[in-house]
Amino acid sequence: MRKLLPLVALLFSAGLSSPAWSAPADDYQAAYAKAEVAIRQADALKNQWTTTLSELAAAKKAADAGDFDAAVAHARQAEALANASIAQAKEQESAWTKAVIR
Amino acid sequence: MIRAMSLAIALSYLWRAVAFAGEPVNPDADFKAFRDYFTKRFPKVSLNDFVNGPYSMDADLRKQWEEIDAFPPYQFAVDKGKEMFETPFRNGKTYGDCFPNRGIGIRQNYPYFDTKSGEVITLDVAINQCRAANGEQPFDYNKDDMAALTAYMAYTSRGKPFDIKIPDDPRALAAYQKGEQYFYTRRGQLNFSCASCHVQNPGRHIRTEVLAPALGIMAALPIYRSEWGGMGTTSRRLTSCNSQVRAVPLEPEDELYRDVEYYLSYMSNGLPVSGPGARP
Numbered sequence: 304m305r306k307l308l309p310l311v312a313l314l315f316s317a318g319l320s321s322p323a324w325s326a327p328a329d330d331y332q333a334a335y336a337k338a339e340v341a342i343r344q345a346d347a348l349k350n351q352w353t354t355t356l357s358e359l360a361a362a363k364k365a366a367d368a369g370d371f372d373a374a375v376a377h378a379r380q381a382e383a384l385a386n387a388s389i390a391q392a393k394e395q396e397s398a399w400t401k402a403v404i405r
Numbered sequence: 406m407i408r409a410m411s412l413a414i415a416l417s418y419l420w421r422a423v424a425f426a427g428e429p430v431n432p433d434a435d436f437k438a439f440r441d442y443f444t445k446r447f448p449k450v451s452l453n454d455f456v457n458g459p460y461s462m463d464a465d466l467r468k469q470w471e472e473i474d475a476f477p478p479y480q481f482a483v484d485k486g487k488e489m490f491e492t493p494f495r496n497g498k499t500y501g502d503c504f505p506n507r508g509i510g511i512r513q514n515y516p517y518f519d520t521k522s523g524e525v526i527t528l529d530v531a532i533n534q535c536r537a538a539n540g541e542q543p544f545d546y547n548k549d550d551m552a553a554l555t556a557y558m559a560y561t562s563r564g565k566p567f568d569i570k571i572p573d574d575p576r577a578l579a580a581y582q583k584g585e586q587y588f589y590t591r592r593g594q595l596n597f598s599c600a601s602c603h604v605q606n607p608g609r610h611i612r613t614e615v616l617a618p619a620l621g622i623m624a625a626l627p628i629y630r631s632e633w634g635g636m637g638t639t640s641r642r643l644t645s646c647n648s649q650v651r652a653v654p655l656e657p658e659d660e661l662y663r664d665v666e667y668y669l670s671y672m673s674n675g676l677p678v679s680g681p682g683a684r685p
Contacts (some may be wrong), residue, residue, distance in 0.1 A: 349661070352594045353652035384594070391591065399589040404435075404442045404601050 319388040327371035334378035335362055341385035350392035428581055432671060439672045443620040447608070456679040458617030462608035466615055470683065479556055479629040479681040482549075482636040486557025487552065494539040500554075503535035512555075512562035512678050516667050517570065520579040525580050525663040528555055529638060545668035546657035547644065552636035555627045559680030567624065567678065569671045571605045584668030587661050588619075593652030599665070614685060623670045625682025632685065638664060 338359055345351045362377035418620035429471070443455060450461045460467040477483075490508065492501050501507035505514075515528040526534070529551055533543040544551040571577050591598045600619070602611060626639045633641075640657035647654040655662055 349655065350592055353648060353651045353653055354594050356653065388594075391596065395592070396588045399586055399591070399598070402589045402598065402604070403585070404438050404604065 315319070327375070328366070331366050331371045331374040333371060334375045334382070335359075335366075338362070338378045338382040338385060340390065341382045345385045345388045345392070348389060350388050350390040352384055352388045355381050355388060358384060409453060427463065429644075430578045432578075432581055435585070436672060441621065442604070443607075443618050447618070452679055455621035456559075456673070456676050458682070458684065459608075459615035460624060462618065463615045466685070473683055476575030477629075478631070478683050479627075479636060482553045482556040482627075482629065483560045483681060485562075486553035486555070489554050490557050492685070494536075494541050496539050499538050500532070500535055503538065504531070508558060508636055509561045510565060512559045513565040513567045514569070514679065516670060517545060518572055518574065518667070520572060520577075520581060523576045524660065525584075525667045527639065527658065527663050527666055528558060529640065530658055530663070546638060546640040549636060550651055552627045552638045552641075555638060556636055556681035559627065559678060562678045563680070564677045566675050567670060567673045569667065571671065571672055572575070577644060580664045581668055581671065583661065584664035584666070587665040588668055593647065595650040597650040600644070604645075613623040619669065621673050621676045623673055624676055624679045626680050628680070628684045630684050636681070 340353060342351065345355065358377050358381035362374045363369070364383060365377055366374035368372065444450075444452065447455075447462070454461040457467075457470075460470045461637070490500050494556045501509075505511055512528060515531065518524075519526045529546055532551065532554055533546075536543055544554070571581055588599045591601070602616045603619035603622060607616050609616055626642065627636055628642065629636050637645075638657075640662065643662050644654035644657060
C-alpha cells in the first residue's frame with residue numbers, strides 16, 4: 304500500500320490538471336463569451352433573433368442558480384442561434400432579389 | 406481583323422457586366438409590376454378596395470368589419486387626436502403651424518424624402534419634429550398619444566389619393582431601394598420576409614388572421630387592432646411583425662422602418678387614404 308501511494312498521488316494530480324476536470328464555471332464563462340461575440344456580430348447586421356437573446360438570458364439564469372451544465376448548454380445554443388442569424392443575413396444580402404415582383 | 410474581334414469580345418463582356426451587375430433602380434417599373442401582380446391575382450377586387458386589407462380578401466370578415474364600422478373602435482382615438490391637434494403648445498403655437506394646409510388633409514403626402522437631411526420623414530417623425538421645434542417633449546412612437554394624433558390627421562385625409570414622390574436625388578432612390586430590400590428580406594428564426602405574408606400569401610390564413618395584400622397596406626394606418634384592444638401606430642405594427650417572426654425589432658422609426666414605409670407608400674400611389682383603420 305505505501306508503495307502505491309506515490310503512484311496514486313501522481314495519478315490524482317494528473318487528473319486534476321487535465322482539461323476534463325476544468326471548473327464548470329470557467330466552461331460557462333468561455334461559452335458565454337463566445338455567444339456574446341456572435342450576438343454582437345448579429346447586432347451589427349441588424350439581424351438578431353429573439354430566441355438567441357432568450358437562450359443567453361437562460362444561460363445566465365442557470366449560472367446564477369449554480370447549474371453550470373445547463374448554463375453551458377444554453378450559452379452554446381445562443382451562440383448557434385446567433386451564428387444562424389448571421390448566416391441568414393449574409394445569404395439574404397443577395398437572395399432577397401429573387402423574391403421581388405418584376 | 407484579330408484586333409476587331411478582340412474589341413468585339415471585350416465589348417460584349419462589358420455589356421454583360423453592366424446589364425447584370427445590379428439592375429438600375431426603376432420605381433415606375435416596380436410600381437407597374439407590383440400593381441399588375443395584385444390586380445391579376447385578385448381580379449374580383451376593385452383597385453381602391455385593396456386599401457381595406459384583409460376585408461378585400463374575405464367576404465365573412467368584411468361583413469363583420471362593416472358591422473363594427475357602424476361604431477368605429479378608433480373613434481375615441483380620433484376625438485382625442487382632434488383635441489390634441491387643436492390644443493396650443495406652451496408657446497402658443499399649434500401643430501397647424503408646422504404643416505402645409507395647417508395639417509389638415511395631408512396624410513397622403515407622407516412619408517416624403519427630405520433633401521436637407523437626406524432621410525425619409527414619416528408623419529410620425531414630422532409630428533415629433535414639430536413638437537421639438539416648439540419646445541415640447543417627443544411622443545413615444547409606439548404609444549397612444551402618437552396613435553391618436555396620426556389617427557385624427559389620417560381621418561381628415563380620408564379618400565385622398567396617395568402621392569408619394571421620389572425626388573431626383575440618388576439618396577432618395579437609395580432610400581426607396583433599401584425599403585424594397587427590407588420588404589423582401591427574410592428575417593427572424595421563422596425566416597419570414599414581409600413579402601412571405603403580404604405578397605406570397607394574401608387572403609390566406611396565418612393562425613386565425615387573414616393576411617392583407619401588400620398593395621395599399623399603408624393606407625389604413627394607424628389602426629385599431631382588436632388584438633391590441635387599442636390604437637397602434639405604424640411603428641407598433643412593424644415592431645410587432647418583427648417579433649412575431651422571432652426577429653428582434655429595430656428601434657421605432659429606425660431608418661430602415663422609414664425606408665420600407667416609403668417604398669410601400671410609393672406602391673400605394675393613387676390609392677385612397679382609408680385610415681384610421683380597424684383590424685382584427
